[in-house]
Amino acid sequence: MHHSDAVILRVYELTKEFDGIVAVDHVSFAISRGEIVGLLGANGAGKTTTLQLILGLIRPTSGRIEIFGQDLECHRIEILRRMNFSSVGVNLPPNLTVWENLWLFAQLYAVPHAEERIAAVLDLLEIAHLRNARTGRLSSGEMTRVNLCKALLNDPELLLLDEPTASLDPNIADKVRRLLRQIQRERQIAMLYTSHNMRDIEEVCDRILFLHRGRIIAEGSPREILRHFRTRTLEEVFIRIARSGEILVGPEER
Ligand SMILES: Nc1ncnc2c1ncn2[C@@H]1O[C@H](COP(=O)(O)OP(=O)(O)O)[C@@H](O)[C@H]1O
Ligand SMILES: [Mg+2]
Incomplete structure (x- = not known):
């Protein structure tokens, strides 16, 4: 190996x-x-x-x-x-916004400077405009990108x-x-x-x-x-x- x-x-x-x-x-x-x-x-x-x-x-x-x-x-x-992961099978609470969902995960992972970090990963995935959208309303492609944001939050x-x-x-x-x-x-x-x-x-x-x-x-x-x-x-x-x-x-x- x-x-x-x-x-x-x-x-x-x-x-x-x-x-x-x-x-x-x-x-x-x-x-x-x-x-x-x-x-x-x-x-x-x-x-x-x-x-x-x-x-x-x-x-x-x-x-x-x-x-x-x-x-x-x-x-x-x-x-x-x-570490972290991203999977299409993961469902985020649909009534929360993209920002709220990412905020919850940031707390869970104790991400330092959570606000800046969330803004940075949203920019990276080019979905900053979706920050106030409820995740239940997103298309599957948008959802995939939110999932990738979540996966990068803790700098795995x-x-x-x-x-x-x-x-x-x-x-x-x-x-x-x-x-x-x-x-x-x-x-x-x-x-x-x-x-x-x-x-x-x-x-x-x-x-x-x-x-x-x-x-x-x-x-x-x-x-x-x-x-x-x-x-x-x-x-x-x-x-x-x-x-x-x-x-x-x-x-x-x-
Ligand atoms: N929780 C489970 N209970 C019973 N069988 C399962 C379970 N999870 C996966 N399997 C079976 O294990 C095999 C591998 O599944 P999976 O790992 O999901 O494959 P892949 O992701 O490559 O499509 C399949 O035959 C699937 O039916
Ligand atoms: Mg599979």
């Missing part, structure tokens, strides 16, 4: 079963500071479950998660303070993004991808990014983990994956894996 002291997240043999269904099956990987890693896979591959395990929302059946060099099970509160060192561009039009999706890249450059945040959008993954991620039925079956940079499969596009790789479950040994022996 990465022989660096800047490993932010390390997952060992992570397994999660839901009454007989193995959603995540002995998954191991690490993410270093400043790295954006894409977790790619078909619907039901285990992407969201993996993120929920790393967020401590659900407990693994077996295996271990280390974040910032500490065991998640034992140091959950300190760890969660230094590890950011988990579950299909962050899923409901965005191509223009906004492109802006969000650039923004994530910019944040990565400026802040050196480590990100784990799930998607089934190849465009997303190719443009944003330094490294890809391909999940198939809960198992990592391919790993490498977008370029390495294309070379290995002898294809021009990740889309072809995706379709081949989804249909056959073909096993790829990554650039590092697994």
Whole structure:
């Protein structure tokens, strides 16, 4: 793996079963500071479950998660303070305005200079004009951007993004991808990014983990994956894996 002291997240043999269904099956990987890693896979591959395990929302059946060099099970509160996530599934209280929602989260994370910070993230996502809109009235694309604001409020060192561009039009999706890249450059945040959008993954991620039925079956940079499969596009790789479950040994022996 990465022989660096800047490993932010390390997952060992992570397994999660839901009454007989193995959603995540002995998954191991690490993410270093400043790295954006894409977790790619078909619907039901285990992407969201993996993120929920790393967020401590659900407990693994077996295996271990280390974040910032500490065991998640034992140091959950300190760890969660230094990370954040964004997911389309998160519903914010619909009767509160964008500002009020972000204010609540700022209090929850004890964000210093909350007013300035909220104004800054609203500007960053180009939704300052929505500050007084009730979140229940927002379009899904606007909601996604509010969610990203929420995810950046506490200046996280590890950011988990579950299909962050899923409901965005191509223009906004492109802006969000650039923004994530910019944040990565400026802040050196480590990100784990799930998607089934190849465009997303190719443009944003330094490294890809391909999940198939809960198992990592391919790993490498977008370029390495294309070379290995002898294809021009990740889309072809995706379709081949989804249909056959073909096993790829990554650039590092697994
Ligand atoms: N709470 C749950 N109870 C039972 N099965 C679940 C639960 N959450 C996820 N699963 C199952 O685990 C598998 C992986 O789901 P998920 O992680 O949501 O996939 P993805 O995000 O890649 O689409 C699926 O078969 C799904 O039905
Ligand atoms: Mg999912």
